[in-house]
Amino acid sequence: MGYLHRDCKSKALPIGCCDMSVKCRCRWNLGHTWCSFLWQHPSCLLSSTLTFFISSFVIFAALGFLFSWLVFPPFSQPFLDSAGVGCQPDNEGSWSVGLFLGDNPLLLQPIEEVGIQKNRSSAWPVANPILTCASVIDASYPSNFVADPFLFIQGSTLYVFFESKNALTKQGDIGVAQSLDGGASWKYLGIALDEEWHLSYPFVFIYNNEIYMMPEGSAKGDLRLYRALQFPLIWTLDRVLIRRPLVDATMIEYNGKYWIFGSDFQRFGVKKNGELEIWYASTPLGPFMQHKGNPVRNEDRSLGARNGGRPFIYDGQLYRVGQDCGETYGRRLHLFRVEILTKHKFHEVEVPLGVAESRKGRNAWNGLRYHHLDAQRLPSGGWIAVMDGDRVPSGDINTRYLTGTAAFVFLVFLVSFVGVILGVVQFVFPFSKWLDASKRNDMALGYVRSQFKSKFHRALSQLNRATSTVRGRILFHSCGGASLMLLCFVLGIISVCIGVRSFFGGNRAEEPYIVGGQYSQFTLIAMTYEARLWNLQMYVKHYSRCASVKEILVIWNKGQPPNPDTDFDSAVPVRIRLEEKNSLNNRFKPDPLIKTRAVLELDDDILMTCDDLERAFSAWRQHPERIVGFYPRLVNGNPLKYRNEWYARANKGYNMILTGAAFIDSQTAFPMYWSEKAEEGRALVDKLFNCEDILLNYIIANSTTSRTVEYIHPAWAIDTSKLSSAAISRDTNSHYMKRTQCLLEFSKLYGTSLLQIWEFGTRSDGWDY
Structure with missing residues (x-):
């Protein structure tokens, strides 16, 4: 049974409800799971207070899920x-x-x-x-x-x-x-x-x-x-x-x-x-x-x-x-x-x-x-x-849990603060019900509780008056009021991100994957020139922190080269290789100074997580004869036509991996690319300034009857080529027309029968979905 203030008895309302037109005060019903002060009117399903807290929880929970989806790797070790x-x-x-x-x-x-x-x-x-x-x-x-x-x-x-x-x-x-x-x-x-x-x-x-x-x-x-x-x-x-x-x-x-x-x-x-x-x-x-x-x-x-x-x-x-x-x-x-x-x-x-x-x-x-x-x-x-x-x-686990707890406590405080400012949260305590729970004949205990009630009630009253004063001074339609709400919302988002990261983000390390009981390393290769230096600097700073990256090789095709010691924030050595001719064929030129067999050819306008690189490197080490990468393509039809990844997914298969983001065995693939058999193909690459990745797929496919390509799905990848005026793929239509021409020419030189089609989703670990 709800407890009502005497002023509420004059209204014929259901127990536990108040008509806000009457100055009445509803108190907490400890014998029932609902709070009578939460209900404002018989026609209301939820009070504004409860609605506010539920809405806040849903919003910030959704933001937490979004943050975890964007940041946490979807695959475990x-x-x-x-x-x-x-x-x-x-x-x-x-x-x-x-x-x-x-x-x-x-x-x-x-x-x-x-x-x-x-x-x-x-x-x-x-x-x-x-x-x-x-x-x-x-x-x-x-x-x-x-x-x-x-x-x-x-x-x-x-x-x-x-x-x-x-x-x-x-x-x-x-x-x-x-x-x-x-x-x-x-x-x-x-x-x-x-x-x-x-x-x-x-x-x-x-x-x-x-x-x-x-x-x-x-x-x-x-x-x-x-x-x-x-x-x-x-x-x-x-x-x-x-x-x-x-x-x-x-x-x-x-x-x-x-x-x-x-x-x-x-x-x-x-x-x-x-x-x-x-x-x-x-x-x-x-x-x-x-x-x-x-x-x-x-x-x-x-x-x-x-x-x-x-x-x-x-x-x-x-x-x-x-x-x-x-x-x-x-x-x-x-x-x-x-x-x-x-x-x-x-x-x-x-x-x-x-x-x-x-x-x-x-x-x-x-x-x-x-x-x-x-x-x-x-x-x-x-x-x-x-x-x-x-x-x-x-003590990293304790630190993470304490940080996460502090972040969520701050979030609760922040939501409560905003609720108070908006007027949907007030400070009420069920003193009467609390006192009823005690033995009435215990005079000493009753006196102590009465004194506590009086002091606590005065404190809550002063707090409510203070919040009312603050609320009266904040004009939500003003610039200051809107800025305060925006600041609280931003702080709430930051608290959610910190809390989710602390509790569910593990040790925040993107660790390498072990193969055959051992770890290894690879060389990262980027080909660029003067107009894309800003891309390269961001690229080096990010990828040099990946666990298995041993060295970054920059193939410099044109312009004044950067200083590897002063122009980059790198955790690994950066080597600049100057080229006399601005050619895409330089990407696969044999280089005796490369210290690893595994090389990751990665365009400087592609950004992905270190965990994506580590997973693909692990897959390549299991099959080093393959091109293992992140961008699949399906080459089929008569006549051949170059299409994007959606076409491959619609047809549930692929037979080519673009080498703008792929692992290759430099000791076998590079000499094949620069062999006499590939001379005509390299000439077409220079003529169109395109298609070096397609040519390598044809060359490797013609060298064996085994599988030569494997796709790894990245958790996320950002392609900034469309934002740069220096990218050759910025004009999509022109880019696709050139690549279609390459397919027609390469099929005459090398044939297409060896480009076998492989389905998505065949790996047991789900990395190629």
Whole structure:
């Protein structure tokens, strides 16, 4: 039963309704699901208040769905789908492991710069990371990330021991992987060590023909040493080295003694992640004594006191790796040269690390953090190192959820504020019903509630009067009033976008797709000239941040070339190749300086997501003999006529991929294009200044009886050619007439029977719908 103010009783209205012509006040009915103050008139289905909130919710929900459709990639990572409970978002991060090589440990290069290739996975070249959470394929020990890698070299065989964050137990286990080809490929062997407490930092070494592991187990309160019974998977506890909860402890032999560097954050007065202490002994089996100066460092956490990997000796100098935990845990590494190390003194100075930071941000596997490095000399004399890296900061999930919650709370406040300003929302509280819920004979409690009611009622009354005053001063038909409403609406849109992105957008990284257990990279090629420089600059800034882009090659056909070092904001090297002749044939000219077999020919007036590029690159690596791209065409009929994509979709098939946005094998396709057989075709391309992409389709189709084209649907693509006066396809009719002429001529030269038609939607992942 609704409760009405006494003034309402004079009106013969249904319970719960008010006639607004009478000054009456409706109160909340706690015994019913509807609020009597929401109803304004018997003929109204909904009150203005409820209508306002429902309308606001619908509008902003629709904007949120639109934002997610535009921004979020519609496809998920295949290996994440098949990993079961592993590879889940983890608040500690998404660490993975990369491999580095060099002539010395002070100048190391990632494996993709060395040019190691693997034909089985079409990794030309192999690229980092070499180990990820997906590498841990043991269903009993699913992994959310892998970190803290340590190398163990046994002849020509390489082992990497690493922390694997168990997705079930939420603690670290010690995993191991093996490489028999110098680090080009890795095989996960299993979990080497699993205790009831968290394990990490598995420092492995050999002493007196026995192999030992000294992992971090600070949760147990001591530093333990394990010995291999059956290397590398079966270990037994050998002894407790130090009865202190040392963190990130590593050992090195130097000047006749064995030194352990570590951190004890339970020591009184130390700064977390900013403390370093040293222990020493005559053998690695102990007993260990404390350095007289412990803690030898106790300072700001950003200065690298905490260990970041194995110390090493190079040119007679001892080097220690420390981690910077200033901005976030494990933000970056620092390298120190130890100048003095005795039982009583310790001094080190910082030197350059020699490893370049990625500028690709979250798209790079180590774009935001790298906190561990293990460098060792190979039997050949060169150096090899493993480093971990992460694309997200520590606590990223919590940060995203807090940001999203704050955005939605602000949105609710904003909608309520606008409702108050419009007069459809008022501040009312059901005091009478609240008091009725209490025991009437409880005099003390009744007095307290009465006092609270009085004070709260006065506050609400003052708030309502204040909002009425503000509402009276805002003229909605004025410029100021309209501007206020527009500002609130814009802020609401921004809040929705932030909230949706925070809750549903994941880590905001457009990650590469793994093929055959390995990653690779490709070269991006754009052909342009002086009049399109502004396009090129935007193009370079965007695509250079894509994870698998190794280099951008700009084929400069005409005009004053730009300076690749100063005219572009690029995360990868940009190379300008000057051409004497302005010809579209230059696009497919063999270039010995291209470092990858995979090239993406992408016009500088096409803009799409990095995820689209990564998916197409993955599809190309599975079939590198094909042209894999984003713009399908169907060439058929008698006579032949060039038509757009809609014609291909209407006929449910395609037999040509335009190379304005397509992956190609540069080692096979480019020589074929510049062969003697293609000379007449190239002449027609120069004559019409068009059709080089059509010619390549004909040439490749004539080289094999297998499938030569494959379509990948982009999430979205923006073609700015119609906006530029310099684009050859700006005049659509003229452009199509030239391409029809090319089809007629090329069919005479090469035939059309080999252009087989392929249906859309045949891929199991749905990428070609």
